[in-house]
Amino acid sequence: MTTKNSASLTYRDAGVDIDAGEALVDRIKPLAAKTMRAGVMAGIGGFGALFEVPKRFKEPVLVSGTDGVGTKLRLAFEWQRHDTVGVDLVAMSVNDILVQGAEPLFFLDYFACGKLSVDTAASVVGGIARGCELAGCALIGGETAEMPGMYPDGEYDLAGFAVGAVEKSLIIDGKSIAEGDVVLGLASSGAHSNGFSLLRKILTHANARPTQELDGRQLVDVVMEPTRIYVKSVMAALQAHGSAIKGLAHITGGGLLDNVPRILQPGLAAELHRDAWQLPELFQWLQQNGGVADAEMHRVFNCGIGMVIVVPADQADAVEATLAQQGEQVSRIGRIVARAADAPQTVVI
Template sequence: MSGTDGVGTKLKLAFHLNQHDTVGQDLVAMSVNDILVQGAEPLFFLDYFACGKLHVDTATDVIKGIAQGCELAGCALIGGETAEMPSMYPDGEYDLAGFAVGAVEKSKIIDGSTIRPGDAVLGLASSGAHSNGYSLLRKIIERGNPDMDADFYGKPLRDVLMAPTRIYVKPLLKLMETLPVKGMAHITGGGLVENVPRVLPENVTAILEKSAWPLPPLFQWLQREGQVAEAEMHRVFNCGIGMAVVVAETDAHSAMGLLTAAGETVYRIGRIETRQPGQAQTVVV
């Protein structure tokens, strides 16, 4: 299995705040979490760092974050490419891409084909906005112009906004070794409503109950400051859930216990039902 991704417009906020120590973990997370959902264990990672002029301190912060992400994912950082392209990027700016390769036994590939009505949907808490919705998030910041160093529930706002994407690899690999996992969805751009359907068979729908997990303060703040409609919040942001996991109803309690023991915050966020004609494949109620 292989995957590739970037960090998106979160980089623009990193430039604005001159804070580059977390985007490397974001880069790793976006690829390793994506191949994980098919049951793959990440083996190695490569990065591509492009800039107009190399600023060593900035690049060092970014690479440290990539190394930290690889450690969390249990994979090797085997190399990468650093490209200087004068006049291609404004001074102080750069772009990132990453590539992860993993392995899974063909018989153990997770493709959602065993998902049935009655199965449980679990949600693993996100660490923040991860790497999604930053075009809207930056517009909200631009309009409100908040103090980035102000306290936000015990941390400076800048640190909350730049919190790195959570890497779910080790807890979920352990879960897969212990009991049958029927499907997983990494909640990235498109939120729960557009990512969960990727793993569902055509004849079922996921009914997710928004009252089943707390909306973290960051998302409450974004919704309030940006006057964002609830449906748009669920389409743009992860709203506190970074990974959805589908297991049999009989395995739900054990799965929650195992994930909690591995350090995850996990909620039972919904159930699988038979899909009615014209019904969306994921409904948040």
């Protein structure tokens, strides 16, 4: 109830536009509809989204993952490239749960901003929907939060949440990895969504312009190339080769040096050979313009390898062929060796 001399304030006066939020939901619904799959019982628009675990799973174990896009968003703001970061958001979570053998089932997103731009948000969510299509999972819900005063105009933050399922007997945990196994590397699509604090510093140091050419493309296109989603190709390899795939590592923050050890037992190490794959032009440019040491490159960036797969030596050719048929660029980048006391678990030689 208002008093005689008081103004009648609205939520819009406080900086929150309910109509814009409703308009965004209307824009999102057809995008989400393209991602629907078996199991979705209730999606966008409800208080909660319902999903039934497919009955083909006998002993389903749910696997969940959450992540963001990191400071790659700063370049999205500066360069006005909002249509690819949504793919990054999905990729970072679905690739993470994939390494345990899980099939991504559904995805939820969180989009927070100070003032909601329906066009910008719809562009971001369009990328999220595209990422879900690539991963074969459903975009069944999320949250859009307009919070005046929390974010500068034109900026936003993203978080994503993926849930998948794997048969209990088929969980991949790396425990069967043994000395002599082969390490396969699947090519990345670029820097993915990691190391961007250093990447942005190098861009500034080099006075780089988004329109300058790198590797036959504009720098903005190379840098903002979305994270590759490996779900469908790796799931095909798992279906074809089963237990031959002993371990999977998603090469994210920490690069090759910190992520591969996460799937190795204490007495083992991965010996990787730098001449086994071509360092992409982007990473050569970053190293040269930033004067970055090799060890730092391998610990910060994926350096051209976005997913690592460990297989027995006698089955490496077959697994590699299946992955190549699925469109992956595969390199045999190293082998598993016995680890000496106090030696690192991953070395690049």
